[in-house]
Amino acid sequence: MVTREMSGVDQMIAVEMSCAEAWQDISEMIDGTLDDEMRKRMAFHLRHCTHCKAIYDGTLNTVQLLGDDKVIEMPPGLGERLFHRISAELF
Numbered sequence: 001m002v003t004r005e006m007s008g009v010d011q012m013i014a015v016e017m018s019c020a021e022a023w024q025d026i027s028e029m030i031d032g033t034l035d036d037e038m039r040k041r042m043a044f045h046l047r048h049c050t051h052c053k054a055i056y057d058g059t060l061n062t063v064q065l066l067g068d069d070k071v072i073e074m075p076p077g078l079g080e081r082l083f084h085r086i087s088a089e090l091f
């Protein structure tokens with residue numbers, strides 16, 4: 001579903017994406033596997049939702065922290081597991 005109209009697009013995105021939907025994609029956002037469309041929707045949601053932003057930031061910080069340490073090999077799906085861990089602690 002794509003609209004070229006500038007007015008109301010952001011509003012539509014905000015209404016369209018629920019927190020539950022955002023949570024499904026946060027790990028993919030962090031793993032970098034989201035396409036541009038979804039990344040845009042996610043970025044918009046994160047700008048307006050402090051809960052999801054907190055989860056996203058917390059997960060991203062942890063992933064980056066681990067990623068900077070070359071001793072630790074980043075296993076695929078780490079972002080998703082961290083996200084579940086962090087979201088469980090926040091809610």
Ligand SMILES: [Zn+2]
Pocket residue numbers: 018019020022045049050051052053
């Ligand atoms: Zn949210």
